[in-house]
Amino acid sequence: xxxxxxxxxxxxxxxxxxxxxxxxxxxxxxxxxxxxxxxxxxxxxxxxxxxxxxxxxxxxxxxxxxxxxxxxxxxx
Numbered sequence: 001x002x003x004x005x006x007x008x009x010x011x012x013x014x015x016x017x018x019x020x021x022x023x024x025x026x027x028x029x030x031x032x033x034x035x036x037x038x039x040x041x042x043x044x045x046x047x048x049x050x051x052x053x054x055x056x057x058x059x060x061x062x063x064x065x066x067x068x069x070x071x072x073x074x075x076x
Contacts, residue, residue, distance in 0.1 A: 022047075 022035035024047050033047040042062040044055040057065065068074060 022050075 021037045021039065022043075022045070023037070024033055024035050028047060035045050035047040035050075037043040040059070042057045042059070044057075046052055
């Protein structure tokens with residue numbers, strides 16, 4: 001199952017991948033941001049801690065998460 005790529009929403013711009021393949025939204029003000037790397041796996045990390053821990057999902061897990069977000073499953 002293909003992994004969807006970041007989309008430009010509401011004027012945000014997703015920057016091109018850095019040297020490690022991670023992307024960060026232009027909405028990032030320099031703190032509290034996440035960086036996402038798409039590929040065979042989806043990797044997410046804190047943009048301030050490049051060598052810190054990562055969350056790693058396979059394509060199926062990521063697709064299920066994105067579907068849940070779109071369906072409002074995580075809305076408070």
